[in-house]
């Protein structure tokens with residue numbers, strides 16, 4: 216696991232964009248499908264802004280990209296501005312020219328969410344390996360919407376949000392916690408582990424405790440982010456605030472200073 220501690224959230228966005236771009240390049244060299252796993256929420260926004268800039272100013276192409284979302288709220292009507300399908304369209308995929316038919320998410324408006332979860336898992340596995348899966352982390356250690364207690368080998372399914380997560384996400388719903396759906400469809404932790412490269416980004420003091428628990432605590436369903444410890448290729452990108460409780464912070468800074476020039480992401 217590589218932990219990249221950087222001064223500012225903008226620096227984090229740049230490195231996350233580098234990692235996504237590197238994953239696309241790797242897939243293209245292999246002739247493999249350019250499948251990206253995308254997260255929503257605040258954490259990836261600066262990386263998305265940087266990718267949009269590279270697309271506009273440097274010609275970075277997403278024409279062959281197939282994008283799969285991590286999760287979706289259950290019960291928001293299609294087109295709701297806070298449904299993750301809409302968020303990703305607004306924040307990234309329209310701006311970089313990914314055909315909407317190539318942007319996939321669990322169908323939170325389906326009459327049968329359980330069947331929608333199974334269908335999504337199958338579609339994701341059929342699309343080929345996700346070359347880079349972007350992740351954020353919740354204040355309670357969740358990744359995707361795998362709340363504490365989630366099986367470490369779970370697949371896409373329906374989960375019930377904790378009240379803490381609903382309160383954290385109320386900011387996207389005009390601070391009305393009652394407007395935040397109770398249920399979600401989320402890739403499982405086992406689903407996430409199948410991606411080739413996991414890139415977790417976290418910024419701000421409120422992420423310091425979950426980042427330390429996930430990276431340096433025991434592997435446990437009580438901290439779903441700790442599942443990253445099982446994966447062979449993980450990059451964790453944090454600003455100084457989110458990395459402030461890492462016992463190994465000095466080593467991570469040292470390793471970054473001495474990162475082999477040809478190591479890449």
Ligand code: F6R
Nearest residue numbers: 254255256257258351352353359
């Ligand atoms: C979003 C997702 C969640 C968020 C997490 C952090 O697709 O899967 O795990 O990454 O809740 O949210 P932010 O980034 O808003 O702090």
